[in-house]
Each structure stands twice: as structure tokens, then as C-alpha cells.
Amino acid sequence: MKRRQFIGAGLAVAGAGVLGARSAFAQGKEIVVSNWGGDWNDRTVKYIEQPLLESKGWKIVRDLNTAPQRRTKILAEKNLPRGTLDVAHVPISDAYLLNTNGAVDVIDFGKIPNGSDLVPAIKLPYFVPWLYSTWEIVYNPNYIKTPPTSLAELWNPKYKGKVGVTNQHYEDYMQMASLLATGKLHDLDAAKKKLLELKQVNQPKVYESHQQIAAGFKGEEIWIACNYRARGLQFAKDGVPVAVSFPKEGAALQTFGVVMPKRATHKAEAYEYFNALLDPKQLAELCQANFYSPASNKVQLTGDIGQKILHTPEQKAKLQSPDFGFLAANTAGMLEWWNKSFV
Amino acid sequence: MGPEKGARLRGLALVLPALLLVAAFLLAPLALVIRYSLDVYDPASLMKGVFSAENYVKLVSDPFYLRVLVFTGEIAALSTAICLVLGYPVAYFISRSTSEKLRSFLIIITVLPLLMGNAVRAAAWMVIMGTKGLANAMMLGAGVIDEPLKILYTPTAVVIGLVSVLLPFTIITLQSVLDAIPGSLEEAGRSLGFSPLHTMFSVVMPLSVPGMLAAGAICFCLAMNAYATPVLIGGPSVHMMGPLVYQQISKVTNWPFGSALACVLMAVTLTMTVISTTILSRRYF
Numbered sequence: 001m002k003r004r005q006f007i008g009a010g011l012a013v014a015g016a017g018v019l020g021a022r023s024a025f026a027q028g029k030e031i032v033v034s035n036w037g038g039d040w041n042d043r044t045v046k047y048i049e050q051p052l053l054e055s056k057g058w059k060i061v062r063d064l065n066t067a068p069q070r071r072t073k074i075l076a077e078k079n080l081p082r083g084t085l086d087v088a089h090v091p092i093s094d095a096y097l098l099n100t101n102g103a104v105d106v107i108d109f110g111k112i113p114n115g116s117d118l119v120p121a122i123k124l125p126y127f128v129p130w131l132y133s134t135w136e137i138v139y140n141p142n143y144i145k146t147p148p149t150s151l152a153e154l155w156n157p158k159y160k161g162k163v164g165v166t167n168q169h170y171e172d173y174m175q176m177a178s179l180l181a182t183g184k185l186h187d188l189d190a191a192k193k194k195l196l197e198l199k200q201v202n203q204p205k206v207y208e209s210h211q212q213i214a215a216g217f218k219g220e221e222i223w224i225a226c227n228y229r230a231r232g233l234q235f236a237k238d239g240v241p242v243a244v245s246f247p248k249e250g251a252a253l254q255t256f257g258v259v260m261p262k263r264a265t266h267k268a269e270a271y272e273y274f275n276a277l278l279d280p281k282q283l284a285e286l287c288q289a290n291f292y293s294p295a296s297n298k299v300q301l302t303g304d305i306g307q308k309i310l311h312t313p314e315q316k317a318k319l320q321s322p323d324f325g326f327l328a329a330n331t332a333g334m335l336e337w338w339n340k341s342f343v
Numbered sequence: 344m345g346p347e348k349g350a351r352l353r354g355l356a357l358v359l360p361a362l363l364l365v366a367a368f369l370l371a372p373l374a375l376v377i378r379y380s381l382d383v384y385d386p387a388s389l390m391k392g393v394f395s396a397e398n399y400v401k402l403v404s405d406p407f408y409l410r411v412l413v414f415t416g417e418i419a420a421l422s423t424a425i426c427l428v429l430g431y432p433v434a435y436f437i438s439r440s441t442s443e444k445l446r447s448f449l450i451i452i453t454v455l456p457l458l459m460g461n462a463v464r465a466a467a468w469m470v471i472m473g474t475k476g477l478a479n480a481m482m483l484g485a486g487v488i489d490e491p492l493k494i495l496y497t498p499t500a501v502v503i504g505l506v507s508v509l510l511p512f513t514i515i516t517l518q519s520v521l522d523a524i525p526g527s528l529e530e531a532g533r534s535l536g537f538s539p540l541h542t543m544f545s546v547v548m549p550l551s552v553p554g555m556l557a558a559g560a561i562c563f564c565l566a567m568n569a570y571a572t573p574v575l576i577g578g579p580s581v582h583m584m585g586p587l588v589y590q591q592i593s594k595v596t597n598w599p600f601g602s603a604l605a606c607v608l609m610a611v612t613l614t615m616t617v618i619s620t621t622i623l624s625r626r627y628f
Contacts, residue, residue, distance in 0.1 A: 068593035329386045331386075331594075343579045
């Protein structure tokens, strides 16, 4: 074979390969989803992505990382012609920050049929709410026989050395302390004073994240802490000796959902993905597995699990939604104080 | 133009594209970080787009950040010193091994931990150093201690973790330098009546100072900028610069202050490495 023939044959083979790949892409849909890793992503795949999308030929590329990393990536990409993410799972406060910085699209909820009956309090124009939970008391019932009814129990001196705190939830702990002191979530001075009192009275053990505080409960290093109701119920299901109690002072809402980065390249697919997330049947199964409350009123949770997950009307009346503008403006100062004075 | 100059110019022309590319990819992000560090944080727009020394003023005037910087330097220096003390005999042993098979085996064993990620190794240390971990279980079992020791989430744990990460770099760097020192010099020393220890301290070690400097500089730089080990093994209460930069950039999106911390960390690391290398070089060369 002459050199020209060889090159020609090579180009023909390469061309056929490219065309083949294109036709393969055309058959299915492709989307890049950024999400948390671990059991959160496992359940998203198991209950939503696999049965509703991948089983129909979708190719989902997963970019798994922490919420701060995801937020930073979206912000860094906002001035590029094309971003790398089509859908990002975020907490609602991050959605607020991303929108303030012009990094996410306004959502056309008309394109999400399953999103026609979302819980109004947690729906934002640029954020599709998916799951929510509340910041409550988690305790070891083997040592604390009477379920604690007040956040003040964490300050009870009889639990000295047995109180746990998670470092990654500094905002939640500051809101909780403010709620106890003033009945509102965002009195920073009152929160700081209260937390210093906690530090002095009970010398709380500081863990980095959910997994570590669960290990702390399991090893009986701690007996009482605060966490999302959903996480407390998950710990209990996994054999950690804990129960969850709703505090009489009320509880802060924490909502998780999805946003569409401004530079997303598969926006039509992103809307289909949003719709799949809110599929009533699959979302009900997911909530029964991870104990989060569904953001869609179309989802029916019944029986014992429904009772554990859903809030009673009395509890609903005491739920407080954070002021995201306040958090965005103060989170840097809150973390600085937390690092310097609390941990 | 002489032939030598022409050859040099041709060589430069060949290297220039690569040089420019490397410079662009290294220096452009660095320039951006320096620019960000001179901006001012704004929650609504991330940065105000101004020039200000505010972040640097905050950094040097706040005892917390200065303390973290000094603490990071102390941890890095201690880890480097331990790595050199532990790594030198191992590197010497590998270098003087006459069996090629044993030598290859030892090098592979040394490098093996580098094939795992830092986070994986840190997770293993967490299992070992936890209150109910292997180390405490063994000491309790042997009756050395009555109550579990708190090792994890302490500065000691960070030093142990960093030494385990950095030791392979130290050994490999030292071994390559010790390889270049002919064994005949040691034989000459011994023929003059030196004991093996005397030969080591008066012949081998002075000749291996460049390797020690290189290994020390690598260890120190890596330890100053460590992230995974301080976060996972040090826990929330042990504050070091790497995690602090991450916190500011990612957790609270304060890119200007995070960039200022990164610039100061880089400058301090560079300065300390250059100063120590220069002083030691003058002392030994």
C-alpha cells in the first residue's frame, strides 16, 4: 500500500468512527449532573436516575463533590462561553448565592409537570426544591430516657462531655443557638453568647461531618447533638443508638434541590431531569429510604415511615425558613467566629 | 554569527514555545490569584473589582491568622526534620544494597504508599489512631495505658500523618544523591582509621547535604500546603493554612481573602525554603 492510500484508508476509518459515535449519541440523551457523593448519590441513582432516565438510554455523567466545591465551580464558570455542568444539586442557600451572582438560570416551572404542586415556602424562581428536613435534637435513648423537648437540653450540665457538634454545620448551630436565645434564627450576638456558654458548660466534642458524629454516637462518645431529622432517622436505621425529637422552640428548614447553571449546554435535558426528580412514585420510594420530606405535595407518604418523616400541623407552625440574604452576607463572619472562638 | 551562537539560538527557538506555554499556564493563574488577593469581598458580586490591601492588613493584624501561619510552619518544620532523620538511614541502606533485587524491592516498597491517594492513607490512619483504634487497642491490651489516649484530631496525629505521606519523597530524593557518592570514599575514610560512624558523619553526610536540602525543601513545601491530612487527621480544632484557604475560597466564597492567604502561604514557604537552603549551602559548600 502506498503512503497516500494508507493515509486515505486511515482517514476513512477515523471518519467512520466519528460518525458512528455521533449516531450513538443521537440515540440517547446526555447530561452532566453534579451531586454529593456517598449514600446521597447512591440513592439518587437507585431511585431516580437509573429507573427513570438511564434505563431509557440516557447517559448521565456524574461530577461528585461537596456543595462548596460545586458552588465554586459554577461561579468560576459563569463567565465562560460554556460550562461543564447541566444540573447541580445544591442547598437552597447556595442557590440564593448563585442567583445573586448571576450564575444560574430562572426556571420555567411550566416545563416541569411533576413540579406543579411544590411546597410554596421552599420554592424559588431559580431553584427546584426536591427534599427538605429540619434541624432537631438527636439523642441516645439508652442514656437519655425522657425525650428532650427543648434545645436547652444541650446546655444541661449533666451532659458535660457528651454533647456533639458538627463543624460543617456551623450555620445550623448558630441558627439553633439564636433560636433558643431569642426565638429567631439570625441574632448573631445572642447565638455567639449562647454557644460560648455551651462550650464552657458542656465542652462539646466537635466532629467534622455526619459520618463522624454518627460514629461518635455509636461509640457512645456523645449522647446528644443536633442534626437534620432525616439524618437522625438514617442513623437509627443504620443501627446507631439514636432517636430524634422536635424542639419546642421550633426548627430551621433545610431544603435541597437543583439549579441550572447559566452556562449549561443541555438545558432541555435538564428540564427532563428536574421532572424525573419529582416523579411522585419514585420520590416517595426515595423519601422512605432517606427519610427526607418530599418538596412536592403530590408525593404520598403513609404508614409508620410517613409518620416519622412528615411534620405534624403543630410542628409545621414552628418551622422557620432562614433569611438567605442574611446568611450570604454573614456566613464568612460566622465561620471566622466559629473557627476563632468555638472549635 | 559564529556556529556556536547559531546553535544556541536554534536551541532557544526550539525550547521557546514550550517555555512560553509553561510560563502561561503557571504564571497566568498565579497572576489571577494575586489580583484577586488585592480585591475586596462582596457577598452579592464576590468581588468589588477594586485594588486594596485590606486582606493583607487583616491577615497580619489578626493574631488568629498569624498563629495559624506560625503553627503551620512549626508542623511543617517538625515533619521535615522527622522525615530526614528517619529517611536518611533507609535511603543509605537502599543505596548501599549490593543485591539489585533487594534494592528494587525496597524502592518499590518505599514508593508503594504514593500509589494510594492522600485521603485513603489518612482514612487508614484514622482507623489506627481513633479512640477505639488499633493503636489504643494494642496499648490497652499490652497494659501500657489504662485509658485510651486521644491521638486522633491532635497536632501529633497531623505530624504522624504528614511524616507517613512525606517519607517516601525524602527517601527517594536522598537515595539518588547517596547513590552518586562513591563507596570508595568511605573505604578511604576507614583505611585512615575512621570508625563507620565517624566515616558517616565526616565523609558521607557532608557530601549528601545537597540531597538533604532538596529532600527537606520538598517535604517542607508539601507539608506547608498540606490539605487532606490536616482536615482528616487533625479534625476541626487543628487549624492549618491549606484547609483555611479552602474554607475561604469554597465554603464562604471569600475569594479575595482566600487568595491573600494563598499568596502569603506561598511567599512564606518560598522565603523559608530559600533562606534555609542558602544558609545551609553557605555552611557546607
